[in-house]
Amino acid sequence: MEQLTFSKLELNKPFYLGDIILSEQEIMDYAQAFDPLEFHTNKEAAAKSHFKGLVASGSHVFTLIHRTKWIPVFGKTVLAGLEVNNWKFLKPIYPNQKITSTVTITAIKPNTEKHYATVTWFYELKNEQQELLQVLEMIVLHKQ
Amino acid sequence: MEQLTFSKLELNKPFYLGDIILSEQEIMDYAQAFDPLEFHTNKEAAAKSHFKGLVASGSHVFTLIHRTKWIPVFGKTVLAGLEVNNWKFLKPIYPNQKITSTVTITAIKPNTEKHYATVTWFYELKNEQQELLQVLEMIVLHKQ
Numbered sequence: 001m002e003q004l005t006f007s008k009l010e011l012n013k014p015f016y017l018g019d020i021i022l023s024e025q026e027i028m029d030y031a032q033a034f035d036p037l038e039f040h041t042n043k044e045a046a047a048k049s050h051f052k053g054l055v056a057s058g059s060h061v062f063t064l065i066h067r068t069k070w071i072p073v074f075g076k077t078v079l080a081g082l083e084v085n086n087w088k089f090l091k092p093i094y095p096n097q098k099i100t101s102t103v104t105i106t107a108i109k110p111n112t113e114k115h116y117a118t119v120t121w122f123y124e125l126k127n128e129q130q131e132l133l134q135v136l137e138m139i140v141l142h143k144q
Numbered sequence: 145m146e147q148l149t150f151s152k153l154e155l156n157k158p159f160y161l162g163d164i165i166l167s168e169q170e171i172m173d174y175a176q177a178f179d180p181l182e183f184h185t186n187k188e189a190a191a192k193s194h195f196k197g198l199v200a201s202g203s204h205v206f207t208l209i210h211r212t213k214w215i216p217v218f219g220k221t222v223l224a225g226l227e228v229n230n231w232k233f234l235k236p237i238y239p240n241q242k243i244t245s246t247v248t249i250t251a252i253k254p255n256t257e258k259h260y261a262t263v264t265w266f267y268e269l270k271n272e273q274q275e276l277l278q279v280l281e282m283i284v285l286h287k288q
Contacts, residue, residue, distance in 0.1 A: 034211050037222055050223065058225040063203070067178050078181055079194065080233070081202040087228040 001072040006105055006119045006142055014102040014124070017069035022056050024095040030060045055092040061125060062087070062136055065101045070121075079116055083139040091133045099133060100126045106137070115144045145216040150249055150263045150286055158246040158268070161213035166200050168239040174204045199236040205269060206231070206280055209245045214265075223260055223285040231280040235271070243277060244270045250281075259288040 009015055024043070031040030035057035038045035046054040093099065107120040119142050125134040153159055168187070175184030179201035182189035190198040237243065251264035263286050269278040 034207055036211070036215060037219055058228075059203075059207070063178055067180070071180060075181055080236075082233055084202075084231040085229055087231075089225050089227065092224075 003076045004073050005077050006074065006108065006117065007144075009105050011105055011108065014104045017065060017073075017101040017103055020061065020065055020068070020099050020101065021097065022061060022064075022093065022095055022099075024054055027054055027056045027060065027095055030063075031057045035059065051092050054095055056094075058087075058089040058134075061093050061099055062123065062134060065099075065123070065125070069101060070103060077143040079141040079143055081138070081140055082118065083137075085137040085139070087134070087136040089134055091127070091131060093133055098128050100128075102126075110144065112144070117142050117144055147220045148217050149221050150218065150252065150261065151288075153249050155249055155252065158248045161209060161217075161245040161247055164205065164209055164212070164243050164245065165241065166205060166208075166237065166239055166243075168198055171198055171200045171204065171239055174207075175201045179203065195236050198239055200238075202231075202233040202278075205237050205243055206267065206278060209243075209267070209269070213245060214247060221287040223287055225282070225284055226262065227281075227283040229281040229283070231278070233278055235275060235277045237277055242272050244272075246270075254288065256288070261286050261288055 028041050031037065037057075039049040039051050039055055040046070040057045043054050046052075102124050104122045104124070105119060106122045108117050110117040119140050121138045121140060123134070123136040123138065124132060126132055172185050175181065181201075183193040183195050183199055184190070184201045187198050246268050248266045248268070249263060250266045252261050254261040263284050265282045265284060267278070267280040267282065268276060270276055
């Protein structure tokens, strides 16, 4: 995958990261490891819950997109993660649902003397109906 | 572990969740799966980085504490996660460092008619010198 730096992106213009689909098994395996609540790990219990079926752990889909879509493209210049803000779980994420992800740079604070910049990345995850499933703001220190 | 509900805790009073220590191998394994940046996955590269050694992925320590300390005590009444806010990576986390975690309920919005409540949980992770390493605010819908 081609490595890009934040300086290649236009401010406030969404960058398409790619699509992702979670299977039932992937949802249950991730939740067993990190978020073992019944409606993430047990199909029968989930069917009886207010979700009416298995749903992914809130952190699962973002974690996977960050790992497989963002880091391969933008990871090379990362100096440190600083903050995560306004991570909102707006709609439940069910298995076998196509999730589209974009990221937008909403702020850049350069420190030209020290050759780094503090970059705000705004993630949006949507379903095929273009409804927002999750949003998240991540503040990262990058090499200039 | 004894199950507690949020209503058993006093507002604004820290609840001790427990201590945790990450080994080098655990740091590298987690990062390989979820955050494969060199200073999390490669000891030699990390030693040459501005961290001067291997550091844990920002999400690693909180994810583990949430999984092993919070869910076994408070997981039973969770209806849904709603938001994560102000997750700040204040200091790097090195291997074999004792990390103490507390959680404090800072707000409860009950909906008595529907028998649920929106609860704000504020996590604080500290080192042995009582310095803050990370903070995080998690908003969760709980059964009453």
